[in-house]
Amino acid sequence: MISVLGAGVAGLCCATALVEAGHRVELIDTGAPPVSRLAGGMLAPFCEGDGAPETVVTAGQASVDWWAARVPGVTRRGTLVVAPPRDSAELARFARATRGHVAVDPGTLEPDLAGRFARGLFFEAEAHLDPVAALAALRMALVETGVPVRDGPARGRIVDCTGIGAPLPDLRPVRGEMMELHAPDVALTRPLRLLHPRFACYLVPRGGGRYMLGATMVESGSTAGITARAMMELLSAAYTLHPALAEAEILTTGTGLRPSLPDNLPAIRHDAGRIHVNGMYRHGFLMAPVLATRLARMMTKEMQDAH
Amino acid sequence: MFYGTDLTSRLMLGTAQYPSPRVLRDAIAASGAEVITVSLRREGPEGGAFRDILAASGCRVLPNTAGCHTAREAITTAQMARELFGTRWIKLEVIGHADTLQPDPFGLVEAARTLCADGFEVFPYTTEDLVVADRLVEAGCQVLMPWGAPIGSGQGLRHIDALRAMRAHFPGVALVVDAGIGAPSQAALAMELGYDAVLLNTAVARSLDPVAMARAFGQAVAAGQGAHKAGLMPPRDMGVASTPVFGMAELA
Numbered sequence: 001m002i003s004v005l006g007a008g009v010a011g012l013c014c015a016t017a018l019v020e021a022g023h024r025v026e027l028i029d030t031g032a033p034p035v036s037r038l039a040g041g042m043l044a045p046f047c048e049g050d051g052a053p054e055t056v057v058t059a060g061q062a063s064v065d066w067w068a069a070r071v072p073g074v075t076r077r078g079t080l081v082v083a084p085p086r087d088s089a090e091l092a093r094f095a096r097a098t099r100g101h102v103a104v105d106p107g108t109l110e111p112d113l114a115g116r117f118a119r120g121l122f123f124e125a126e127a128h129l130d131p132v133a134a135l136a137a138l139r140m141a142l143v144e145t146g147v148p149v150r151d152g153p154a155r156g157r158i159v160d161c162t163g164i165g166a167p168l169p170d171l172r173p174v175r176g177e178m179m180e181l182h183a184p185d186v187a188l189t190r191p192l193r194l195l196h197p198r199f200a201c202y203l204v205p206r207g208g209g210r211y212m213l214g215a216t217m218v219e220s221g222s223t224a225g226i227t228a229r230a231m232m233e234l235l236s237a238a239y240t241l242h243p244a245l246a247e248a249e250i251l252t253t254g255t256g257l258r259p260s261l262p263d264n265l266p267a268i269r270h271d272a273g274r275i276h277v278n279g280m281y282r283h284g285f286l287m288a289p290v291l292a293t294r295l296a297r298m299m300t301k302e303m304q305d306a307h
Numbered sequence: 308m309f310y311g312t313d314l315t316s317r318l319m320l321g322t323a324q325y326p327s328p329r330v331l332r333d334a335i336a337a338s339g340a341e342v343i344t345v346s347l348r349r350e351g352p353e354g355g356a357f358r359d360i361l362a363a364s365g366c367r368v369l370p371n372t373a374g375c376h377t378a379r380e381a382i383t384t385a386q387m388a389r390e391l392f393g394t395r396w397i398k399l400e401v402i403g404h405a406d407t408l409q410p411d412p413f414g415l416v417e418a419a420r421t422l423c424a425d426g427f428e429v430f431p432y433t434t435e436d437l438v439v440a441d442r443l444v445e446a447g448c449q450v451l452m453p454w455g456a457p458i459g460s461g462q463g464l465r466h467i468d469a470l471r472a473m474r475a476h477f478p479g480v481a482l483v484v485d486a487g488i489g490a491p492s493q494a495a496l497a498m499e500l501g502y503d504a505v506l507l508n509t510a511v512a513r514s515l516d517p518v519a520m521a522r523a524f525g526q527a528v529a530a531g532q533g534a535h536k537a538g539l540m541p542p543r544d545m546g547v548a549s550t551p552v553f554g555m556a557e558l559a
Contacts, residue, residue, distance in 0.1 A: 051326040052326065053326075093513070096515060097515055172328075172356030172357060172360070173356060175353075197459055197509075218349055218350060218354075219354050219356070219357035220349075220350045220353045220354045220357075221353040221354070221355065221356060222351060222353040229349070262327065262328045262329045262332075262360070263327045263328075263329040263330075264327035264328075265327070
């Protein structure tokens, strides 16, 4: 029996991949809401190439198909990256830092942006999903295949997917702040990224006029609510994307701590008899399937070697 | 000398916006920088994990008050920095303009007075205005940090004659060009003018290869410093042949 500890995106992906590889698995859920519910849910390996190492770009591409095969609602409409006219140098820089894009007139892809931005970058192969719905779908599928979900101490072989709570000495928190808007007047169909030297943001459509607006990156372990500064910066960036977003209803705000390793790269670690799948940083939905697949392969080999 | 501390490398590096702490660590090492600056205003006391990483770099930490818009905010942030880092050094920033991030000279002088009197060793981020600089020195600052250009703009030394005048006016004060440097050549130029150091962040952190860029800046700063020490030749109006014309062999 393998105990997967933690029911966020890392835990659910690991449990799913292990079950699919034929392992007996139980899921330990302490009931604490996972931070991955607050994620953007962008499956954007090419955009993440700005800053992330090449392995995120290459390995992450597989995750679009992984999710699409297991949960409903994976939308393949690419990502649109824009910059205000006076920050057009940012767009040139982003184009140099990434690949898999073509230059577009943003209005041809998103009519609501017509006339607002002269140029944009379109990353056609990218996709997005709704994190809350995707996590629920994975969990339900596990329960339906007979995986026990319980609270309490882990036993057997332990796969620790508890994020920032895990006992890894070099794990650090990177605080993120986000909000969800209801803006039925605005029709945008794919994730948008606004480049700005200070107030960057992204907007991910959730359907029904709802949008996720994110996200700050602060080297802090504070779990306090969203700061006024973060809210002002995110909202003013959203206003730059489309002024009608100023009329949006703010549905929720959220803050969470991204578990991050020194290279900001998700990893499988062996420590004190446990296997850790951690360090998702800002790549949870993109990289958890990659690590889960790797973990399942590793544990299958481990079992075969034991026999 | 920077408040009695001598530095071999005259490049000071900011620590924000790097792809990861590991890249930051490698960039610091490649640049040879001995001083790194770090902000506190937004991260607060809960930023301990990142501060531990900076402390492990072995560099001298110069905490800054980035993000402060009033003297009072800056003073509070400086006091927190002293407690968290155990240093009297503080890079004092009081921002006066949200768009250009230009320092507010009035708040700056006020905060510098209070902090110097409180035993801080203040590195004020200022403009090239000589009157403001005089006031800062009066307040007790032994280092001045004029901007090259607005923070993060990469425009280089926008008012080079004013920076020259500042160097001439304050021969005994350590001068650091802080902000606006986009290219190693600009950093080298600041050092050729006789500045004591250069502080920058974005040009390295947001480049496509921060480690390689950090190394390039380290080399440029060393080159500019070496050139200034060696005595740059003055520009001349006419060509001056470097080999004598008379007495050459007649080969025809």
